[in-house]
Amino acid sequence: MDEKRLVKTSKTLSRVLRHDPGSVGLTLDGAGWVGVAELLAALAGAGRAVSRAELDLVVENNNKRRFAFSEDGLSIRASQGHSVAVDLGLAAAVPPAVLYHGTATRSLEAIFRDGLLPMSRQDVHLSADTETATRVGSRHGRPTVLRVDAAAMAAAGHEFRISANGVWLTDAVAPRYLSRPTDDARDRSVR
Structure with a gap:
């Protein structure tokens, strides 16, 4: 093929x-x-x-x-990404302290106002690394990567699940859990 x-x-x-x-x-x-x-x-x-x-x-x-x-x-x-109603049967999982979300820069104003919402899908999709998040964001235009304070979300009772292909799923991410990457060495590549 x-x-x-x-x-x-x-x-x-x-x-x-x-x-x-x-x-x-x-x-x-x-x-x-x-x-x-x-x-x-x-x-x-x-x-x-x-x-x-x-x-x-x-x-x-x-x-x-x-x-x-x-x-x-x-x-x-x-493995994930459905807009039709399905229950993948994924158990709740403890996320890493920080997860990432790739998006187009043109979406930032709405995201920092409303948070990350599933839109037409069942869940918000998050990545464990900036490289994956960058690839995802680039599908929608000029990419940017957002940092998600998953530890604070989990501590506040938000549930996370991980799909068979390693995508972290959650219902929504409020703006207070979002930030732009800092200038530390592991994030320079996404600026």
Whole structure:
């Protein structure tokens, strides 16, 4: 599978498994799973045929590990990022003291006014490192990285969960827990 097809297939899977399973006639179960055979048949029926071998390549080679197979390999789901209602069954987890959120600089005024909100998704997505946050922010324009005081949030009773692909999830982040990176050495690369 060439790189172009790999990316196109990954984007199709993201749309179907995170946002619009009905576009190919699928319904996800309550935890976001759908049978692999059912998915492949639905994609083929919608004119977007993908073989099981191609699906395996997309899941294995996606640098963001967006998708996961069930233990028996018969079902698949997106690891996080859903705009459709699903319960991934992720247990509460103790976050690192600081997490990061990548965004476009044009969004900063609204974020510092309203905080980080899930918008069309179920959760706010946070990263454990600035490199990942920068990549995420760059998808939306000129990136900037915000520091999230996850320790203070957790101490105040906010719940965090971590997805199968290492993305930290929480319901929202109030402005008081947000700051711009400081000039210390580990943050200079994101300025």
